[in-house]
Amino acid sequence: MALGTLRPSPLVEQATQHLREQITGGHWPVGARLPGENALAKTLGVGRSTVREALRALAGAGLVQARQGAGVFVIATEPAEDWSARLRRSAIGDVYEVRMMVEVQAARLAAVRRTDADVAALAAALDARRAAGSGDDAAFVDADIAVHAAVVAAAGNPVLVDLFAEFVPALRQGLVELVRLLGLREDDPDHGDAAHAALVDAVTRGDADAAGAVLEAELRQTLAHLHRV
Amino acid sequence: MALGTLRPSPLVEQATQHLREQITGGHWPVGARLPGENALAKTLGVGRSTVREALRALAGAGLVQARQGAGVFVIATEPAEDWSARLRRSAIGDVYEVRMMVEVQAARLAAVRRTDADVAALAAALDARRAAGSGDDAAFVDADIAVHAAVVAAAGNPVLVDLFAEFVPALRQGLVELVRLLGLREDDPDHGDAAHAALVDAVTRGDADAAGAVLEAELRQTLAHLHRV
DNA sequence: ACATCACAGGTCCTCAGACAACCTGAGAGG
DNA sequence: CCTCTCAGGTTGTCTGAGGACCTGTGATGT
Numbered sequence: 001m002a003l004g005t006l007r008p009s010p011l012v013e014q015a016t017q018h019l020r021e022q023i024t025g026g027h028w029p030v031g032a033r034l035p036g037e038n039a040l041a042k043t044l045g046v047g048r049s050t051v052r053e054a055l056r057a058l059a060g061a062g063l064v065q066a067r068q069g070a071g072v073f074v075i076a077t078e079p080a081e082d083w084s085a086r087l088r089r090s091a092i093g094d095v096y097e098v099r100m101m102v103e104v105q106a107a108r109l110a111a112v113r114r115t116d117a118d119v120a121a122l123a124a125a126l127d128a129r130r131a132a133g134s135g136d137d138a139a140f141v142d143a144d145i146a147v148h149a150a151v152v153a154a155a156g157n158p159v160l161v162d163l164f165a166e167f168v169p170a171l172r173q174g175l176v177e178l179v180r181l182l183g184l185r186e187d188d189p190d191h192g193d194a195a196h197a198a199l200v201d202a203v204t205r206g207d208a209d210a211a212g213a214v215l216e217a218e219l220r221q222t223l224a225h226l227h228r229v
Numbered sequence: 230m231a232l233g234t235l236r237p238s239p240l241v242e243q244a245t246q247h248l249r250e251q252i253t254g255g256h257w258p259v260g261a262r263l264p265g266e267n268a269l270a271k272t273l274g275v276g277r278s279t280v281r282e283a284l285r286a287l288a289g290a291g292l293v294q295a296r297q298g299a300g301v302f303v304i305a306t307e308p309a310e311d312w313s314a315r316l317r318r319s320a321i322g323d324v325y326e327v328r329m330m331v332e333v334q335a336a337r338l339a340a341v342r343r344t345d346a347d348v349a350a351l352a353a354a355l356d357a358r359r360a361a362g363s364g365d366d367a368a369f370v371d372a373d374i375a376v377h378a379a380v381v382a383a384a385g386n387p388v389l390v391d392l393f394a395e396f397v398p399a400l401r402q403g404l405v406e407l408v409r410l411l412g413l414r415e416d417d418p419d420h421g422d423a424a425h426a427a428l429v430d431a432v433t434r435g436d437a438d439a440a441g442a443v444l445e446a447e448l449r450q451t452l453a454h455l456h457r458v
Numbered sequence: 459a460c461a462t463c464a465c466a467g468g469t470c471c472t473c474a475g476a477c478a479a480c481c482t483g484a485g486a487g488g
Numbered sequence: 489c490c491t492c493t494c495a496g497g498t499t500g501t502c503t504g505a506g507g508a509c510c511t512g513t514g515a516t517g518t
Contacts, residue, residue, distance in 0.1 A: 010297065010499090010500065011500075011501070012285065012500075012501090016289070031367060036468075036469060037469080038469090046501080046502090047502040048502080048503085049281075049500095049501070049502070050500085052278075052470090052471090053281060053282055053285040053500095054285075056282040056285040056289065057285045057286065057288055059286055060245070060285065060287060060289030061289040061290060061291075062313070062317065065402075066469095066471090067469090067470080067509090067510080068239065068470045068509050068510075069468080069470060069471095069508070069511080070468095070469070070470080071468090071470080071510090072470080075317070075402065079311070082311060083391065083392075084312070086391060087388065087391075090387065090388050091388075094386050094389075097386055097388070097389075098388045098389050098392060101334035101335070102330060102331060104334075105330035105333075106330070157323050157326055157327060158323055159319050159320075159323040159326070159327045160323075160326075160330075162315060162319075239470090239471065239472090240471075241472090265497075265498060265499085267497095275472080275473085276474070277473085278471095278472065278473065278474090279471085279472060281499085282472095295499065295500090296481080296499080297479065297480050297481075297498075297499045297500060298479070298480030298481035298482080298498055298499060298500090299481050299482075299498070299499080300481090300499075
């Protein structure tokens with residue numbers, strides 16, 4: 001047995017835990033200013049550098065934020081639950097509706113901002129989707145999502161890319177199920193290739209209205225299928 | 230001076246960002262041992278305390294773990310951090326752009342779906358915003374955000390409500406700063422009350438086009454201010 | 459009376475140095 | 489081959505110092 005587990009944890013971790021409890025426990029609400037480093041050091045009975053490292057750990061966790069000359073402020077009271085996981089628990093219809101709202105606007109932006117590199121990536125993703133048409137369901141869904149991700153990436157907003165990435169797990173789960181249940185790929189001989197090609201073409205041409213319309217039509221159709229289930 | 234005389238952001242954050250990139254970029258895979266604190270200090274051109282705080286921030290984010298006497302080890306390469314924290318680090322302009330895309334569509338949806346309870350909540354939020362017009366900046370920003378949250382809530386999609394909630398901390402931080410820096414409330418005698426009233430009115434009447442247009446105009450104006458900073 | 463400005467105090471930021479606690483691997487000894 | 493010892497390197501902690509920055513306060517001028 002490791003005797004090391006009995007030894008007291010580093011002071012920094014004790015201090016971090018203590019401060020975290022003050023925050024999550026509501027003693028210091030959002031927006032509150034924490035006592036100064038010297039005061040905290042005295043209160044906790046540790047050195048100033050130890051307090052600084054504890055505060056830095058909380059900052060890394062997104063609970064506090066330091067402003068030079070002003071103080072350290074609480075910016076969140078919870079470790080912020082995983083939004084992506086919450087999405088997976090939500091109704092797929094609700095998720096898909098929001099995804100549609102975001103992605104249609106992203107496609108319009110992409111048509112305006114896409115670079116040459118974006119255009120090449122779009123073409124490659126479209127080819128990959130065609131190639132996956134004969135593969136298994138999961139691989140096809142992945143390739144399909146990759147095309148949509150490429151469109152979002154072409155909008156040139158990193159926050160947008162991150163946001164779409166949050167949707168991917170939930171989308172993947174829901175779409176694989178949908179494809180299996182309804183056999184969409186059999187209903188549709190070209191596996192939706194025409195719609196995706198039209199989307200990529202519109203973005204490449206820089207036609208925002210067409211890009212938005214084509215994408216919205218495609219997504220609305222899938223959304224209708226989801227509501228049928 | 231390895232980092233130059235100009236300090237756009239605290240050295241700790243620069244060091245944290247640099248180390249984070251090494252990890253997320255795959256330069257240091259999971260299980261790898263980072264160079265010693267003294268070595269990192271020399272490499273980054275900063276003091277050992279600064280390196281320690283940067284490492285502590287990464288530890289708080291769950292990327293690395295320090296073992297006394299052994300070294301600092303990578304325990305995850307993915308930012309495993311929550312989406313909301315990532316938003317706070319993103320450029321406020323990018324965040325605001327995405328927020329605009331989402332919220333304008335939400336407003337259109339709200340105009341179609343709002344219930345009587347939604348209408349009452351909207352009116353209450355609008356009144357609260359008026360009352361906060363004479364309060365301090367933070368309270369006013371909170372009341373402003375509450376109106377927008379009420380609009381999003383009226384769209385009747387729980388995923389949308391969650392998504393907007395993720396934006397709130399980043400928005401709050403950015404807007405408080407903006408209000409303080411530019412003194413927007415002084416430029417605008419009615420504190421943007423007319424625009425908000427028009428938005429609430431359009432949603433109440435069920436006019437989707439008007440709701441989307443009014444909101445887009447207001448958000449685009451604020452976005453322009455952000456780009457001026 | 460109001461607006462503007464300078465300033466002092468408090469706060470965080472960064473560095474340097476010192477010592478303690480601890481882990482790891484190499485080598486001595488059995 | 490196994491065990492023990494130990495030296496070197498590493499993180500943990502504290503102290504002291506000075507710089508940079510923010511904010512409220514009071515003096516000043518209009």
